[in-house]
Amino acid sequence: MRLLRAGICSMVAFAVLAHGAVEPWSEAVLEIGAGLLLVLWCALVLHEENPEVNWNNLLWPLAGFWLIAAVQSLGRLTVYPFATHIEWLKGSALVLLVFLAVQAFQTADQWRKFVWFLLIFGFVVSLFAIIQHFTFNGKLYWVRELRFGGVPFGPYVDRDHFAGFVELIAPAGLSLLILRGERRELWPMLTMFTLLPIGALFLSASRGGIIGFLCEVVLLLGLVFFRRMEGKTVLAGVIVLVLVAGVVGWLGIGRALERFEQYRGLEVTESRRVEMTRDTWKIFLDHPVLGTGFGTLQSVFPRYETLYDGRVVNHTHNDYVELLGETGATGGILAILFLALLLLRSWRAMDAGRGSLELALHVGALVACFGILVHSLVDFNLHIPSNALIFLLQAILATSIFS
DSSP, X not given: OHHHHHHHHHHHHHHHHTTTTOSHHHHHHHHHHHHHHHHHHHHHHHTOSSOOOOOOTTHHHHHHHHHHHHHHHHTTOSSOHHHHHHHHHHHHHHHHHHHHHHHHOOSHHXXXXXXXXXXXXXXXXXXXXXXXXXXXXXXXXXXXXXXXXXXXXXXXXXXXXHHHHHHHHHHHHHHHHHTTOSOGGGHHHHHHHHHHHHHXXXXXXXXXXXHHHHHHHHHHHHXXXXXXXXXXXXXXXXXXXXXXXXXXXXXXXXXXXHHHHHTTTTSOOHHHHHHHHHHHHHHHHXXXXXXXXXXXXXXXXXXXXXXXXXXXXXXXXXXXXXXXXXXXXXXXXXXXXXXXXXXXXXXXXXXHXXXXXXXXXXXXXXXXXXXXXXXXXXXXXXXXXXXXXHHHHHHHHHHOOOO
């Protein structure tokens, strides 16, 4: 399964570097890649004497979302069949990659290596983002024009989505440091790989991202002190927080505050977000059972828009309300089921842990999921394939009981 694990990591890296995999060509690569990895897994299983198919209960609500999209698309229960079909294909790739991850990652050591991959990759992406920020010429990777505008940071067209990426990887490093889940000789490297992305997050000046990260810190400290209240753990937590504050101060919290004001006119205002949420809620009230169809918000929204500001609305800047508008109460129930399973199963997994490493892996993954879920109240990170994929993989890690 080593080759399968490498393939999944490759898909994560590609999706992030391809601006989040939000364009047709990158979505197609993600879908084809998922299909090829499925073929690889089938070939590996056929060569085993006693093949087993592993399962994680989070796959049930994910399968439910996949089924909703299939019914909407094939049954023409959508206002825009083509858009829903595209979302169904994209969702199929994500669900398939998550299913394959359940098959490929079974032991604590395998998940540990995945977490290290995320931390190293996140460090490289964040370092690039900082360099690009200070040498920015108005183009992504210094060569690609921004055809539809945006406030880019790193490989992402929207700085909020870079912040979401960091929210999904940084808690793993913080958890390993505070809970001392790694060998002492690895602490300096782990510290570097963890702190630089956090500094880059603050440099991006994403308000939702910074708030989400601060919520992560609060939950992380709460979980750490609740699960393991020891003198060394408290000291490690204090040291890590001091280091985080030092990195943020070094990169310039003042610069981040200045960027808040600089980009105020370029981004969606708080009042506009509230209006979009209200208008999307009206869409849900008119389509309460199955919604208007996955991927149809941009097509439906103009009929419900109460405050037109000259911009096309393709997402509500609230993943939860947008989900209700596109999938109705059926999707809402599945979302509640997913979140309930995530909370209950992750707590059970923490209880079943057999050491500092396992506890650190579970705590870091759960905190990462929590941060992006908070951020999703004011943004649409879960509609960015790269971030959605990492979120789902972290959710699987948080709820996995290692063999």
